[in-house]
Amino acid sequence: MLNINSNRSAGRAATVRMCVFAALIVLSLTVSGQAVAKVKVVATLADLAWIAEQVGGDDVEVSFLCKGHRDPHFLPAKPSLARKLKKADLLVYNGLELEIGWLPLLLDAARNPRIRPGQQGELNCALALGEGEILEVPVGEVDRSQGDIHPLGNPHYLLDPRKGIAVGRLMADRLARIDPAAADRYRSRAEHLAREIESRMEDWEAQVDSLAVKKVIVYHQHWEYLVEWLGLEILGVIENRPGISPAPRHVEGLIELGRLQGPVLVIAATWDHIEAAGRVAEKTGSALVVLPGSTYATEEAAGYLDMFEVICGKLETAEETAEETGAEGGS
Amino acid sequence: MLVPARTLFLLMILSGLPALASAQSSTLTGASRSMNPAISVNGLIRGQTSRENPTGDLNGFKLDGVELQFISVVDPFWKANFNIGMHPAHAHDGEEDGHDEGMVVHVEEGYIDGQSLPGGLGLRVGKFALPFGKHAPLHMHQFPFSDAPVVIAAFIGDHIFSDTGALGTVTVPVPWYADFRIYGVNGDTMPFDAHNKNLVGGGRLTNLWDMTEDSTLELSGSYLHGPDARHPGENKSVDMYGADLTWKWVSSARTRGPALHMTVEAVLPDYEEGEGDPWGWYGLVQYRFHRNWWAGLAAGQADAGLDHHEEVPGHEDHDHGLEGDLREYKVNFTFVPSEFSSLRAEMVYYQDKVTMEDDLRFIVQANFTIGSHPAHLY
Ligand SMILES: [Zn+2]
Numbered sequence: 001m002l003n004i005n006s007n008r009s010a011g012r013a014a015t016v017r018m019c020v021f022a023a024l025i026v027l028s029l030t031v032s033g034q035a036v037a038k039v040k041v042v043a044t045l046a047d048l049a050w051i052a053e054q055v056g057g058d059d060v061e062v063s064f065l066c067k068g069h070r071d072p073h074f075l076p077a078k079p080s081l082a083r084k085l086k087k088a089d090l091l092v093y094n095g096l097e098l099e100i101g102w103l104p105l106l107l108d109a110a111r112n113p114r115i116r117p118g119q120q121g122e123l124n125c126a127l128a129l130g131e132g133e134i135l136e137v138p139v140g141e142v143d144r145s146q147g148d149i150h151p152l153g154n155p156h157y158l159l160d161p162r163k164g165i166a167v168g169r170l171m172a173d174r175l176a177r178i179d180p181a182a183a184d185r186y187r188s189r190a191e192h193l194a195r196e197i198e199s200r201m202e203d204w205e206a207q208v209d210s211l212a213v214k215k216v217i218v219y220h221q222h223w224e225y226l227v228e229w230l231g232l233e234i235l236g237v238i239e240n241r242p243g244i245s246p247a248p249r250h251v252e253g254l255i256e257l258g259r260l261q262g263p264v265l266v267i268a269a270t271w272d273h274i275e276a277a278g279r280v281a282e283k284t285g286s287a288l289v290v291l292p293g294s295t296y297a298t299e300e301a302a303g304y305l306d307m308f309e310v311i312c313g314k315l316e317t318a319e320e321t322a323e324e325t326g327a328e329g330g331s
Numbered sequence: 332m333l334v335p336a337r338t339l340f341l342l343m344i345l346s347g348l349p350a351l352a353s354a355q356s357s358t359l360t361g362a363s364r365s366m367n368p369a370i371s372v373n374g375l376i377r378g379q380t381s382r383e384n385p386t387g388d389l390n391g392f393k394l395d396g397v398e399l400q401f402i403s404v405v406d407p408f409w410k411a412n413f414n415i416g417m418h419p420a421h422a423h424d425g426e427e428d429g430h431d432e433g434m435v436v437h438v439e440e441g442y443i444d445g446q447s448l449p450g451g452l453g454l455r456v457g458k459f460a461l462p463f464g465k466h467a468p469l470h471m472h473q474f475p476f477s478d479a480p481v482v483i484a485a486f487i488g489d490h491i492f493s494d495t496g497a498l499g500t501v502t503v504p505v506p507w508y509a510d511f512r513i514y515g516v517n518g519d520t521m522p523f524d525a526h527n528k529n530l531v532g533g534g535r536l537t538n539l540w541d542m543t544e545d546s547t548l549e550l551s552g553s554y555l556h557g558p559d560a561r562h563p564g565e566n567k568s569v570d571m572y573g574a575d576l577t578w579k580w581v582s583s584a585r586t587r588g589p590a591l592h593m594t595v596e597a598v599l600p601d602y603e604e605g606e607g608d609p610w611g612w613y614g615l616v617q618y619r620f621h622r623n624w625w626a627g628l629a630a631g632q633a634d635a636g637l638d639h640h641e642e643v644p645g646h647e648d649h650d651h652g653l654e655g656d657l658r659e660y661k662v663n664f665t666f667v668p669s670e671f672s673s674l675r676a677e678m679v680y681y682q683d684k685v686t687m688e689d690d691l692r693f694i695v696q697a698n699f700t701i702g703s704h705p706a707h708l709y
Contacts, residue, residue, distance in 0.1 A: 067544060071586040076579075079508045080541050086451055086502070101670070108410070111500075113447040117404075148669055244669050245587075245622055271586045273622065 039179050042088040042115075044099050045072055046295040047158040048125060048167070050304040052092055054193045055171045059182045065106070066099075068296025071271040073149050073243065077102040077109075085110035088121065090178055092171060095126030096134065096155035123174045128166035129157060135224045147241030150221060159293075160225035161201055161308055165194040200305055204312040205230065211319050217258055217284070219268035219277045222293055226311065235264055238280055245273075251280065258284030265318055269293030289318040368403030368411075371702035373472045383690040393419055395696065396471045398439070400704065408447055414440040414470065418490065439470065439491050453500030453512075460493045462512045462535040463553045464573040465596050466613075467492035475592075475615055476629055476661050477677050477694045482611025485633040485653040486571070486600045488521040494531065495519060508539040522569060522600070524558040529568070531557030546580040559602055570601040590619040607636035609653065615661075623668050629661040637685075655685035672699040 038061045043049035049064035056062060063084055066075045072094070075081075085091065085106055093099055107115065114121040126134070137153035138146065157163045172190035176183035208230045215235045216227060221242055227234050236254045239246050258264050264286045268277035274290060281288035291311050292301035301307040375396045381389035401413040416439040442457030460468035466480060467487045479489045496516030503509035511534065518524065518531040533555030540548045553573035558566065575596035582588035597612040613631030620626055634656040663677035675696045682689040 067583065070583045074586055076581055078541065078547055079510075079537075079539050080547075083502075083508050108444070111448070111451045111453050116446060144669070144671060148671060271584060273586070 039175060040087050040089045041175075042084055042091050044091075044093040044103060045158070046297075047164070047304055047307075048092045048094065050295045051164060051168050051193070052171055055168050055186055055190045056175060057185065057189055059179060059185060060175065065103075066294075068292070068294045068301065069270060069298070071269070072098055072294065073101065075099075075102045077105040079109060082106045082109035085115065086112050088112060088115050090121045090123060090174065091115040092123045092125055092174075094155055094158065095124040096152045096157075097149070098155035101149075120174070120178060123171065125167045125170060126155070126157070128170040129163065130166075133157070133163075135228065136221065145241075147243050149243035154221055154224045156222045156293075157225050158304075159223060160229045161197050161204075161304075162229065163225065164304060165197050168193045197305065200308070204308050207312045207316055208232070211315065213263050213265055213286075213319050215261060215264045217254060217264050217266045217280060217286075219266075219272040222269055223267055223291075230312075235261055238266075238277060239273075246276070251276070255280055255283045258286065262286060265289050265315065267291060270297050287318040289314050291315075366403070368401040368413075369703035371400045371700055371704035373398040373400070373470075373698070373700045373704070375472055376697045377477065378695045379692060381690055381692045383688070385688070385690060389692070394434070395419070395477075397434075398470060398472060404446070405443060408445065409443040410446055411443045412440060413438070416471070416491070418471070437490065440493055451502055453498075455498040455500075456496075458493055458495040459498060460491055461514065461516065461533065461555070462498070462537075463487065463492060463533060463555055463571065464598060465551075465575045465577060465594055472698050472700070475594075475617060475627060476663060476679075477675065477696050478679070480596075480611075480613035480615075480629070480631040481633040481657045481659045481681070482596075482598050482613055482631055485611060485657065486522060486598050486609070493520065494523075496530070503536075505538075509537065511536050518557045522557075522560050522571075524560045524563050524565075524567075526564055527558035527566065529558045529566070531555060533557075533571075545583050546578065549575070549577040549579075551575050559604070561602065562604060565604075567602070567604045569603065572599040572601065573597065587619070587622040590617075592617040609636045610634055611657075613659070623666055625665040625667065627661070627663045627665065629659070631659045633657045655683040658682045658684060671701070671704075672697070674698075 039056065039059060041049075041052045041056060041060045041062045043052050043062060043064040045066055046064055046068035049062050052060065052062045065081050065084060066072045081102075082105075088110075091107075093103060107117075112121075113119065116122060134153040134157070136150065138151065142151055158167070168190040169187075172186040175186040179186075214231070215233050216223070217236050217238065218227075218234055219238045221237055221239075224234065226232075236257055238251060238254060240250050258266075258280065262284055264284060266277050266281040266284070266286050266288045268274055268288065268290050270290055270292060272293075274288075277290075278288050280286075291314055292298045292307050295301055295304045295307050297307070298310065300310045373396075374394070376392065377395045378392045379389055384390055395418070397417045399413075399415045402411070404410045416437045417434045418437065420433045420435045438458060440457070440459050442455050442459040445452075445454035448454055460470075462468055464483075464487075466474075466483045468491065470491050478484070483489070494516035496514060498512060498514040500510055500512045503511055513534040514532070516531045518527065518529065523531055533553065535551060535553040537551045538549065542548055551574070553571075553575075555571045557569060559569040561567075573596065575594065577592070577594045579590075579592050581590040593614075593616050595612065595614040597610065599610045602609070611631065611633035613629060615627060615629035617625055617627045633653055635653040637654065658681070660680045661677060663675055665673050665675040667673045675694075675698070677692075677694040677696070679692045679694065680689065681692075
């Protein structure tokens with residue numbers, strides 16, 4: 001391959017030949033190191049990893065790419081993450097372009113044909129959403145003047161536990177195809193998970209139902225599915241164009257609206273611009289509620305169900321403090 | 332490779348017409364849009380003042396570059412990536428007059444990547460950026476400062492370092508992330524003698540360690556061997572050695588929180604025929620001090636390693652033979668309101684330690700991308 005004909009280069013040519021040889025050895029090692037019983041599942045998000053663990057049980061080995069405390073829109077595409085994808089039998093991801101900034105790069109770097117688009121090992125979990133279940137699908141002409149990260153509609157559907165149930169069933173179906181011997185186990189675990197989520201949902205709904213404040217201002221459009229499920233109302237969004245820092249004029253208008261239509265709760269995820277959300281809360285005399293935006297986002301959100309437990313608990317206690325501060329501000 | 336800009340534009344427009352004509356995919360006309368590649372266009376616009384203005388064309392506004400990118404899966408076996416760049420003509424682009432206001436069109440990259448090779452092996456065929464160091468493979472719109480470091484411009488070139496051939500990648504089975512890339516290319520680009528039939532061969536070993544959840548250290552080495560452009564037709568070769576160290580820290584707790592990037596890179600060319608011990612380096616720091624704001628500092632050197640000023644033979648048809656000892660110092664501020672645009676203000680001081688010529692430049696640069704442009708790997 002290398003045509004080297006100067007005398008000085010004879011030693012170099014030998015070096016290059018040795019490198020090729022070493023590369024071939026490495027290659028043969030990589031090929032021979034396969035054949036394991038458990039299905040290796042790699043999830044992009046912590047929520048999906050938790051669901052995959054419940055559905056897969058002992059039949060799978062689950063890892064995930066975006067740690068719970070990170071904003072899933074902006075994960076740095078580190079090569080070490082591509083390494084995790086290399087060995088995956090099944091990739092489960094959120095879809096709706098939530099991971100567009102990093103997953104395609106990691107897939108290319110991973111060079112794993114099993115999880116390429118269209119393969120059995122690639123599962124877009126947004127497929128679990130039925131007709132009309134995707135919120136905020138843009139109508140009319142779409143361009144980036146409206147922000148650059150929710151082009152296919154709001155991708156944060158996992159904050160509705162009912163969608164978690166649907167995703168669990170979707171995963172079970174796919175795992176059953178990849179590993180037919182354990183098909184029944186996957187399906188029965190998914191149903192078990194569904195029953196568990198349903199039984200807990202009643203408590204959470206009752207908890208939030210008792211709130212006097214039903215209006216919220218959110219930092220990023222992260223909470224639409226949660227709000228819809230719990231019967232709350234979004235009065236406004238601080239970061240009104242997803243992925244773009246809000247203009248001061250917009251924030252002022254929102255504060256005005258909050259004052260007129262309050263009391264409200266101001267909701268932000270741990271990774272959001274908390275100071276900006278805090279200012280809105282302060283100026284509208286409302287409470288700022290910093291919530292785990294994902295499973296494992298905080299220590300207490302130690303699972304998908306725990307995350308809802310924390311969210312509903314924090315909303316409840318926040319209202320109490322809001323009433324206190326609101327009373328102080330009003331007098 | 333030069334293609335008349337007008338012809339290329341015409342071709343592009345023509346090839347896009349059927350797609351534009353049908354708003355929806357149309358099976359019957361055969362003008363379906365559903366298989367169209369992802370298309371993006373990047374533009375770089377610069378305004379500059381130079382105190383000395385040594386080449387006479389450094390003051391004023393200019394379109395620094397336009398890059399068109401087309402990416403698509405070809406079939407189950409290949410994925411293709413084309414990148415066509417239009418940049419202001421330089422003397423080394425074959426123009427008689429370095430001040431030519433025209434643009435030249437380069438096929439910067441045009442390659443296919445194997446999609447289903449066994450054992451996680453990577454194979455790239457076509458014209459691609461050569462993995463030599465950190466800066467040389469960058470497209471202009473990815474540059475951390477407005478211009479390439481003097482060491483890269485002097486020994487490799489001020490554009491993307493791309494050439495035609497084949498590249499293989501293997502993952503090295505070590506506890507950290509490591510990959511080894513090896514390539515053979517034709518040697519059509521600077522610093523290679525395009526008229527020499529000898530191929531260029533090279534490799535790069537990349538090592539990455541996740542120090543913490545938020546920080547990564549990269550230590551890599553590069554090597555290449557090919558015919559030396561400074562002696563056209565004389566069968567002289569050049570060996571190029573490169574080493575680079577990068578430390579990146581990005582706060583994971585906050586979206587657009589603080590971030591710090593540091594890179595040091597050194598390049599040592601070893602010419603079969605040539606005097607002195609040329610070498611060079613640069614170091615840079617970039618810090619995101621506010622959500623949409625970055626500050627950058629850089630210093631660098633490209634030293635021909637000559638004791639005295641001497642004309643290099645064969646130099647006349649190439650204006651990139653380094654003779655002195657160039658130093659550079661840069662500072663910039665970049666405003667990044669979204670992932671698709673940025674504005675930069677930069678101050679650069681150049682000095683040649685041999686001739687004691689120097690220059691001070693102020694640069695403002697706008698960088699924007701439209702269309703479906705993929706993000707860049709970490
Ligand atoms: Zn979002």
